[in-house]
Amino acid sequence: MTLQMHGDFSYQPYAVLRRDDDGKWDGWYDLFAKNGRLLRSFVRVPSREGFADPELARQAAEILAEWDIEAGYGMKCSGAAR
Numbered sequence: 001m002t003l004q005m006h007g008d009f010s011y012q013p014y015a016v017l018r019r020d021d022d023g024k025w026d027g028w029y030d031l032f033a034k035n036g037r038l039l040r041s042f043v044r045v046p047s048r049e050g051f052a053d054p055e056l057a058r059q060a061a062e063i064l065a066e067w068d069i070e071a072g073y074g075m076k077c078s079g080a081a082r
Contacts, residue, residue: 013061024050027061
């Protein structure tokens, strides 16, 4: 798995096979600071049905990670008072 860069952050999207017998996959990602420090781990793409293809699950995790970074979820704002 490779880290994807997005501004001051990087993330690692991946797919995990569900434990049930339907053969579906869930997309997940871990989020890192520029210095490599782990900020968030095991962030799951919300999907009731899951994904039939692990690559689609990974792509969904990549999209969610980018949205979360742009929205500032799980990260402290730096700079002057808000």
